[in-house]
Each structure stands twice: as structure tokens, then as C-alpha cells.
Amino acid sequence: xxxxxxxxxxxxxxxxxxxxxxxxxxxxxxxxxxxxxxxxxxxxxxxxxxxxxxxxxxxxxxxxxxxxxxxxxxxxxxxxxxxxxxxxxxxxxxxxxxxxxxxxxxxxxxxxxxxxxxxxxxxxxxxxxxxxxxxxxxxxxxxxxxxxxxxxxxxxxxxxxxxxxxxxxxxxxxxxxxxxxxxxxxxxxxxxxxxxxxxxxxxxxxxxxxxxxxxxxxxxxxxxxxxxxxxxxxxxxxxxxxxxxxxxxxxxxxxxxxxxxxxxxxxxxxxxxxxxxxxxxxxxxxxxxxxxxxxxxxxxxxxxxxxxxxxxxxxxxxxxxxxxxxxxxxxxxxxxxxxxxxxxxxxxxxxxxxxxxxxxxxxxxxxxxxxxxxxxxxxxxxxxxxxxxxxxxxxxxxxxxxx
Numbered sequence: 550x551x552x553x554x555x556x557x558x559x560x561x562x563x564x565x566x567x568x569x570x571x572x573x574x575x576x577x578x579x580x581x582x583x584x585x586x587x588x589x590x591x592x593x594x595x596x597x598x599x600x601x602x603x604x605x606x607x608x609x610x611x612x613x614x615x616x617x618x619x620x621x622x623x624x625x626x627x628x629x630x631x632x633x634x635x636x637x638x639x640x641x642x643x644x645x646x647x648x649x650x651x652x653x654x655x656x657x658x659x660x661x662x663x664x665x666x667x668x669x670x671x672x673x674x675x676x677x678x679x680x681x682x683x684x685x686x687x688x689x690x691x692x693x694x695x696x697x698x699x700x701x702x703x704x705x706x707x708x709x710x711x712x713x714x715x716x717x718x719x720x721x722x723x724x725x726x727x728x729x730x731x732x733x734x735x736x737x738x739x740x741x742x743x744x745x746x747x748x749x750x751x752x753x754x755x756x757x758x759x760x761x762x763x764x765x766x767x768x769x770x771x772x773x774x775x776x777x778x779x780x781x782x783x784x785x786x787x788x789x790x791x792x793x794x795x796x797x798x799x800x801x802x803x804x805x806x807x808x809x810x811x812x813x814x815x816x817x818x819x820x821x822x823x824x825x826x827x828x829x830x831x832x833x834x835x836x837x838x839x840x841x842x843x844x845x846x847x848x849x850x851x852x853x854x855x856x857x858x859x860x861x862x863x864x865x866x867x868x869x870x871x872x873x874x875x876x877x878x879x880x881x882x883x884x885x886x887x888x889x890x891x892x893x894x895x896x897x898x899x900x901x902x903x904x905x906x907x908x909x910x911x912x913x914x915x916x917x918x919x920x921x922x923x924x925x926x927x928x929x930x931x932x933x934x935x936x937x938x939x940x941x942x943x944x945x946x947x948x949x950x951x952x
Contacts, residue, residue, distance in 0.1 A: 556662075556670030567861050568673075571854055572655055574701050575675045579653040582694050584677055587652040589633035591659075595623045601632040601836055603748060607740075612660040626659035630676040631833070631849055632840075638680055639842035649681040655854075667821055667856045676851040677830075680837070683846035685781040688812040688832055689788040691850050695816055695828050696794060698852070703862025706827065708795065709815045711771065711802040712782040713750070713831070718775040719810070723749050725768045733763050753801040761801075769800040778811060785812060809833050812848065820860060827860070828852040868940055870896030872913035875903040876925030884924055887934065887949065906935075913939060922952070 553559060560568050576586075595615050602608050608628045615625040627633055634652055643650050655675040664670060677694065679687055692708065699706050714722060727749050730737060734745075737752070737760050744751040753764055774782065789796055802813050813831035821827070830850025837845040871891060875884045881903065888899045898916045900909065906923060913921035922936045934952045937944045 554670070556664035558669060558671070564858065567858050567863065568854065570863060571702065571858075571861060572675070575655070575698050575852070576653070578694060578697050578701060579677055582651070582690065584651040584653040584679075587634055587637065587654050588656070589627070589630070589637050589654065591627055591657065592624050593627055593633055593636070595625045597632050597636055597840070598625065598628060600839060601635065602629065606748075606751070607662075608660060612662050614659045614661055628660045629658055630654055630656070630674050630851055631678060631836075634676075634678045634849075635836055635840055635842070635847070638678075638845075639837060639840055643680070644837055644842040644845050647681070649679070651677075651679045653677045667853070667858075669855055673854040674851045675854060676849060678847065678849035680845050680847045682848070683834070685785050685812065686788065688781075688785055688814075688848050689792075691830060691848055692789065692794065692814055693792065695830075695850055695852065699816065699828070699857075702857070702860070704818065704827070704857055704860045705820070706816045706818055707797065708789075709799040709802050709817060710786070710789075710796045711799055711813045712774055712778055713803060713810050713813050714770055714774050714778050715810050715834070718773055718778055719750075719770075722768065722770050722773040725773070726750065726752070729767050730763075736763060750803050754803045764801060771798065771800050781811060810835060814850075818857070818860060821856065826853075827857045866917065868917050868919035870898065870918055871920045871922055872898045872900070872909070872916055872918035873922045873924070873934075874900040874909040874912065876906065876909075876923055876928075878903045879926065880924040880929055883929060887922075887924070887952070891952070910937070910939075 595613070598613065599609055604610065613625045613628050615623070618624050634654060638644060638650065653676065656673065657671055658674050659671050661670055662668065677691065679691070713719070727745060730741065730745055730749070730752055734742065738755065738757045741752040741755050741760055750770070752760070753767065755761065755764070786796070802815055809831045811832040811834065815826050815829040817825040818827050819825065828850060830848070832848040834846045837843065837847060873884050873888050873891070875881045881901065884899055888897045891897045898918060900912055909923050910921050919940060920936055920938055922934050924934055928934055932949050933946050934949055935944070935946055936952070
């Protein structure tokens with residue numbers, strides 16, 4: 550028997566209901582905020598992610614599904630969504646068009662990492678990207694949107710917040726951090742030693758407990774912000790406070806990708822074990838320029854769908870649509886014809902086997918239909934259909950043309 554690859558799961562049954570419910574809720578809320586859908590390819594040039602995500606990241610260094618295709622192109626399955634959206638933004642020359650462009654997307658991502666609960670090799674993200682708006686109010690807009698999505702899904706969370714500074718304050722901080730870590734270079738892990746020479750701030754994101762104990766005394770970027778970054782961060786905190794959005798400052802929150810600057814945020818849950826992040830994002834004003842576009846301010850977030858599947862509070866399921874069946878084989882053609890016409894306005898399930906009324910009622914109940922309708926020889930002769938409302942248990946016989 551051929552099974553699915555490790556870390557790549559099927560979505561069906563109850564999981565499918567939760568998955569589609571999440572997409573529906575998140576899509577509706579993103580549209581309320583004025584965002585529009587974008588779809589990017591699953592397969593991209595490897596260089597896109599090396600230049601955007603950064604070669605210092607675990608994603609590029611260890612986790613990409615990368616290969617040479619038949620045209621000798623170095624390609625990979627997308628490991629995250631932002632880079633592809635930025636590539637499309639530049640390729641369609643929207644960076645030259647000016648104005649504000651807001652997109653949302655959802656789809657599969659791929660990372661070759663150790664599978665565990667809520668963390669798969671093929672997983673799904675819902676993401677949002679905004680281009681052309683430099684105001685910190687847009688950062689707050691993003692945080693509010695994530696909060697609205699999680700609230701609509703019945704998911705509790707804690708919001709972590711930090712500022713990563715910009716080109717004015719980051720270089721000096723980076724030097725201070727490197728100086729601090731070098732004092733402990735014999736004690737930190739191999740990953741931190743490597744990151745120190747590629748993207749030093751990433752050491753703060755290390756999950757090694759021994760390293761984290763050391764970094765408790767590391768200099769804090771939030772204390773080294775320039776006046777502009779500090780002012781933006783103060784405004785962001787005030788916006789959140791004015792809108793009764795609780796947050797906590799996490800000075801070690803740097804996000805896992807190299808392209809972030811200024812605002813960084815993460816939504817975490819205490820109900821999914823040690824891997825507690827369920828959504829995160831921030832500002833990445835330099836990424837469009839990194840990918841050869843015109844310098845454009847940008848901010849976004851992504852939600853890992855599998856991470857929060859078990860946390861979603863599903864609405865009370867209501868009966869919907871019609872189940873239509875035949876009492877005798879001779880009625881099957883008419884059942885199909887009636888169902889085809891009825892589907893112009895309603896959800897319809899049909900059964901291709903004739904059976905008695907009791908079994909049809911059981912089948913209708915199994916698919917959670919609101920109505921069970923059957924046609925037998927008497928109904929064919931009289932051009933009628935027998936109908937039962939499975940909610941209030943009322944029964945009636947209707948003319949087919951009325952049905």
C-alpha cells in the first residue's frame with residue numbers, strides 16, 4: 550500500500566470542515582479590511598527565497614524542497630508566502646504604479662523539517678500583505694485583523710510585541726550584540742555561532758535553553774531605538790491600548806525571517822504545547838528593494854492553519870439543503886432531473902440506489918440535510934414529490950412544478 554509522505558497529511562472529514570471554516574472566516578474578515586485575493590505559484594526560483602528569507606535562516610539553510618528542473622532551473626516549492634507576493638508585486642510593476650495595494654492569500658507551503666503536532670512538511674498558511682503604506686497605523690491594522698480572525702474562531706491568545714528598529718539604529722545595536730555574544734562564544738550553540746556572522750539578531754530567536762539563559766542579559770534593541778522608531782513604537786502601543794488590545798513586550802521577539810524591520814508581533818496560544826506561535830508578522834520596508842523593486846514600505850502577517858485547527862470553536866451545525874431519493878428504480882431518472890433543476894437554488898444530495906422510505910430518512914439524516922424528498926411510482930403518476938422537514942418533522946406532498 551502506498552501511503553502519504555511523512556509530514557504530508559490529507560485533509561478530510563471533520564478536519565475539512567474546520568479547514569474550510571477557517572478559510573471562510575479569515576477571507577471574510579480580510580475583505581472587510583479592504584484586502585483582495587492573490588494567488589502565487591507553488592514553485593518559484595530558489596534565488597527568490599535566498600534573497601528574501603535570507604541564507605542565514607533555517608528555512609533556506611535546511612528546510613527547502615529544492616531541485617534542478619528539466620530546464621536546468623534551480624527551483625523550490627515555496628516555504629512561505631510573502632516572498633512570492635512581493636515578487637508578483639514587482640513583476641506586475643505595482644511598485645512603479647504608486648498607491649496602496651493590499652492582498653490576502655491562502656495555500657500550501659513546504660518545509661523539510663521534523664514533523665510534529667501542528668507542524669507538517671506540507672502545511673497551509675493564510676497571509677496578508679500591504680504595500681505602499683508607511684504609517685504605523687497600518688501595523689496596528691494588521692494586528693487588529695489577526696485579533697478579529699482569532700476572536701471569530703473562538704481562539705484565545707496572547708499578543709507579543711517588539712520593534713526591530715531600522716537602518717538608523719540596527720547597525721549599532723548589531724555591533725553591541727555581537728560583542729556580547731562573543732564573550733560567550735564557547736557556551737552558545739552551533740546555530741548561534743553561525744548566525745553571529747550572517748544575521749546576528751537571529752541568535753535571540755534560538756530555542757536552546759542554555760542560549761536563552763545567556764541572552765537574558767544581552768543588550769535590548771528596544772532600548773537602542775532611534776527617535777523615529779521609538780516614536781512609531783509608542784504610537785503603536787497607544788493605538789492598541791486605546792482599542793483595548795492587551796499585549797506584552799518581548800525583547801527577544803525577532804521573527805524567523807531576515808526581512809523584518811521595525812514592528813514585529815506574534816500571537817501565541819498556551820493550548821498547543823511548546824510550539825505556541827499561531828500567527829505572526831511585522832513590517833518589512835526593505836524587502837521590495839532587496840528584490841530589485843522600487844523601495845516600498847510593506848507590512849504583513851501569516852497564520853499557520855494546522856497550528857490552530859484543534860483550537861477552532863466550530864459554530865453549531867445546522868441542517869442544510871435537500872436529500873432526494875427514489876423508492877423504485879423506475880424513479881431514478883426523474884430524481885436526477887429534479888435534483889439538477891433544484892440545484893439552481895439549493896444544495897442537493899441524491900442517492901443513486903432505490904430504497905425504502907426508512908433508509909432514505911436515515912441517509913438524509915447522515916448528510917445533515919434539512920429536507921428529505923422521495924419519489925416513487927405513485928409520485929411519478931401524480932407528478933408529485935413527498936417531502937419531510939427533518940427539523941420540525943412536518944410532512945407534505947407537493948406538485949413537482951411547485952417543488
